[in-house]
Amino acid sequence: GAGVSQSPSNKVTEKGKDVELRCDPISGHTALYWYRQSLGQGLEFLIYFQGNSAPDKSGLPSDRFSAERTGGSVSTLTIQRTQQEDSAVYLCASSPSRVAFFGQGTRLTVV
């Protein structure tokens, strides 16, 4: 596709369930970011992948959060045992070098 694609666009889950969020970056982009945006808040960095280097996981808020990027392309963000405070919009971005291109985000609601 022409841009960064995220799925699902909306996800409602029960507290305690696991969820997987998917990001399809722009083809050829070596860098991939995950951010979280809570209601009325700024963007909180979660994790960064660059090529074959070890990812920068310094922003993951707890060990319930994990992410992987398979084959240097598609990335999946997994949240285990979801809590209500995990409710937010999860944004993915990819970049060929410096300019970041964002997807539309996944709105996660934990009830």
Add this chain to the structure above:
Amino acid sequence: KQEVTQIPAALSVPEGENLVLNCSFTDSAIYNLQWFRQDPGKGLTSLLLIQSSQREQTSGRLNASLDKSSGRSTLYIAASQPGDSATYLCAVEGFQKLVFGTGTRLLVSP
């Protein structure tokens, strides 16, 4: 740790006014600074990218400046239009990742 602050948090102006949005950052060791636009319920759109060696970038009615030594950037919007209403975010790229400010919510009234 890099911290990015944007002032004002919200701004309401009548159509046609020129306006300035401010962004400041605490660590001047950056590779670049970007300004983004975010519309309600949508992702971010990159507006302008200023490399650390540059002082300004222009795109249409938008002009962004960068003073790396003082840790400041401004986004100037000329002849504002209702379609400019959105949240504007600045982000600085340091070692590896983009750090975002909390944004300025702009409302341009007809």
